[in-house]
Amino acid sequence: MSGFSSHWLGLREPVDHASRSASVQAAMLDYLRQRHGADLPGLRLLDLGSGSGSNMRALVPLFGDKQEWTLVDNDQALLDASRQLTAQWADEILSEQSDGLQVRKADKTVLIRWLRADLNKDIERVLLESKPDMVTAAALFDLISPAWITRFCGALKTPFYTVLTYDGRSAWLPAHEADEDLLTAFHAHQMTDKGFGAAAGPQAAAVLAQCLQTEQFTVVRGDSAWQLSTQHRALLDLLHQGMVEAVAQTGRVSAARLAQWSATRMQTTDCLIGHEDTLAIPPGWLPKN
Ligand SMILES: C[S@@+](CC[C@H](N)C(=O)[O-])C[C@H]1O[C@@H](n2cnc3c(N)ncnc32)[C@H](O)[C@@H]1O
Secondary structure (H helix, E strand, O other): OOOOOHHHHHHHHHHHHHHOOHHHHHHHHHHHHHHHOOOOOOEEEEEEOOOOOHHHHHHHHHOOOEEEEEEEEOOHHHHHHHHHHHHHHOOEEEEEEOOEEEEEEOOEEEEEEEEEOOHHHHHHHHHHHHOOOEEEEEOOHHHOOHHHHHHHHHHOOOOEEEEEEEEEEEEEEOOOOOHHHHHHHHHHHHOOEOOOOEOOHHHHHHHHHHHHHHOOOEEEEEEOOEEEEHHHHHHHHHHHHHHHHHHHHHOOOOHHHHHHHHHHHOOOOEEEEEEEEEEEEOHHHOOOO
């Protein structure tokens, strides 16, 4: 178990899809079309930390009529949930294998393989064996350490598109006097080890862009903040509960103050959670003019 429930991932999926940076997505499609042609036929995609498959479901409509996906995660329960959700999402199941499915979704034929791997140990092997045209990820990089990000950028030879990396912004209405202290404690918790060494947390997007530029990638960055309101009550409630649990573990805020903050958060009317999307194009890929 990774600690990410498919319930939480399911609640965030529509908000994640709506929040993606349109400009970074357009740049990603532009670069891929220069390389593969306007219809983007036969792309092979690798999704790192795929969870229940939200990133694939967002991207399938954007690519060509035949696609091959490898979805990698180390949490078997999420890989199983991903396969089940994908079967429900598809219009038709064309064939089934022990590690994958071929499905039809609208006018796309999509071959999907689920791979259980620990990316902390095996990222080089996963990149090499899946031979992707593009590596992608969603809501993953803030869990990762600067050292792993450096290692990943050194091993990466293809375009890379990652979305929804938390960037440290968190603003709630109505405000509470403990908001700032809570956020500081939450960030301290975020920067603990999440399986890749001490995580970059709110610094991840900046660290990632810097490492990619050091490796001579062309980097495009864009905003993908969540703008939540009362219509997202279930997501807001889980978000605030997750923050309370994380902050309690740090011991940096007293239980009484945390309880007061939590009571105010149950009345939240608006909330912004900052994220960033990142596109990285290897040097040899740039058009000559
Ligand atoms: C916040 S979730 C995001 C899931 C999915 N990308 C999405 O957007 O809904 C982070 C995912 O990274 C996976 N993960 C964390 N550490 C991992 C590791 N060492 N190897 C592979 N996957 C990992 C978790 O199991 C989880 O599915």
